[in-house]
Amino acid sequence: MKYEKINNIMLSVVALFNFADIVCRIGKKVKMSNELISKDEITNELVNEIKDLIINARNKVAQQVNETLVDTYWNIGKVIVEKEQSGQIKAEYGKAILLNVSKRLSKEIGKGFSKSNLFNMRKFYLMYSKIPDTSGILGWSHYCELISIKEDAKRQFYEKETINSRWSVRELQRQIETSLFERLLLSDGKANKEKVLQLAREGQILNKPEDVIKDPYVFEFLGVPEQKPLLEKDLEYKLINHIEKFLLELGKGFMFVGSQQRITIGNVHYYVDMVFYNKILKAYVLIDLKMGNLKPENFGQMNMYLNYYEEEINEEGDNKPIGIILCADKDNIVAEYSIGGMNNNLFASNYTYYIPKQEELIAQVEQVIRENEEEKKNKENK
Numbered sequence: 001m002k003y004e005k006i007n008n009i010m011l012s013v014v015a016l017f018n019f020a021d022i023v024c025r026i027g028k029k030v031k032m033s034n035e036l037i038s039k040d041e042i043t044n045e046l047v048n049e050i051k052d053l054i055i056n057a058r059n060k061v062a063q064q065v066n067e068t069l070v071d072t073y074w075n076i077g078k079v080i081v082e083k084e085q086s087g088q089i090k091a092e093y094g095k096a097i098l099l100n101v102s103k104r105l106s107k108e109i110g111k112g113f114s115k116s117n118l119f120n121m122r123k124f125y126l127m128y129s130k131i132p133d134t135s136g137i138l139g140w141s142h143y144c145e146l147i148s149i150k151e152d153a154k155r156q157f158y159e160k161e162t163i164n165s166r167w168s169v170r171e172l173q174r175q176i177e178t179s180l181f182e183r184l185l186l187s188d189g190k191a192n193k194e195k196v197l198q199l200a201r202e203g204q205i206l207n208k209p210e211d212v213i214k215d216p217y218v219f220e221f222l223g224v225p226e227q228k229p230l231l232e233k234d235l236e237y238k239l240i241n242h243i244e245k246f247l248l249e250l251g252k253g254f255m256f257v258g259s260q261q262r263i264t265i266g267n268v269h270y271y272v273d274m275v276f277y278n279k280i281l282k283a284y285v286l287i288d289l290k291m292g293n294l295k296p297e298n299f300g301q302m303n304m305y306l307n308y309y310e311e312e313i314n315e316e317g318d319n320k321p322i323g324i325i326l327c328a329d330k331d332n333i334v335a336e337y338s339i340g341g342m343n344n345n346l347f348a349s350n351y352t353y354y355i356p357k358q359e360e361l362i363a364q365v366e367q368v369i370r371e372n373e374e375e376k377k378n379k380e381n382k
Contacts, residue, residue: 063136077125
């Protein structure tokens with residue numbers, strides 16, 4: 001009995017030692033695991049910090065290169081123009097001289113001095129009385145696009161918007177080709193000289209819901225033939241597949257939330273085609289796609305969606321949601337009477353699958369400006 005107790009005590013002691021050993025091993029493993037985690041964290045932090053430094057350095061170098069090139073090319077343009085004005089380069093053989101200069105520079109210095117590029121430098125100097133100060137945001141390729149625009153106000157608008165929105169050269173080309181300037185002027189039917197000058201000075205400023213509207217919206221990036229019929233769900237699918245280009249067309253500040261967003265009212269499910277959030281206006285933007293003509297009932301449905309979002313989805317700090325009905329054909333009188341009396345931010349715009357003719361849009365802008373000027377004079381004479 002005595003030996004049995006001693007034996008049990010010994011077994012208990014051994015068991016305690018074994019348990020202590022297991023605890024110790026677990027402790028070591030946990031320590032090693034923590035060390036590995038901390039090493040991974042440190043590695044990730046180092047990599048991220050170094051990447052940020054490298055990316056910032058590259059951006060600074062790119063901006064410095066842009067600034068230096070723009071400065072240099074402006075001065076080259078100045079030298080060419082001054083030689084012309086002094087009579088050293090005669091008009092009758094000026095092109096031949098620039099061609100020879102181009103060949104010599106290309107041979108002795110390298111690429112970038114083609115005859116067309118030298119002409120661009122000359123044009124750049126003539127259009128800009130002093131070297132543009134854009135802190136290197138705009139490169140020479142941007143200015144080659146901008147100097148192709150004759151009208152000062154229009155060119156200033158695209159320059160300001162490229163700086164504000166950080167457009168790439170390709171994005172700038174697309175906005176010029178789709179006549180963004182004219183479409184913004186026509187968006188509310190109130191084009192006037194003051195609005196032209198404001199766009200030129202400030203670019204597109206988003207202060208109120210109306211400022212995000214364009215008319216028409218251009219979906220040329222979808223590659224849909226002009227006369228091809230398309231179902232609403234197919235149009236929505238194509239827009240989602242080209243969401244980056246659609247966001248560019250919508251304008252600044254837009255973030256995609258989702259498509260076919262469900263709304264349940266009275267046990268009935270409804271679906272909003274596309275929902276965005278504009279971080280500048282701090283508001284949800286609901287888009288409904290309509291393949292045919294605009295109908296009065298389209299406004300009632302969108303108005304219901306807006307009321308729901310304001311009551312159920314909006315959070316503190318969010319402004320009233322904005323509703324845009326995009327349709328193939330919009331009758332302005334139908335839109336005016338349908339929206340009348342509604343307090344929500346509700347709009348309707350046309351969309352097109354092809355780039356509108358710039359000449360037609362310019363003619364529309366000029367006509368609307370003339371009508372507004374005449375209306376203004378008539379009021380003053382009364």
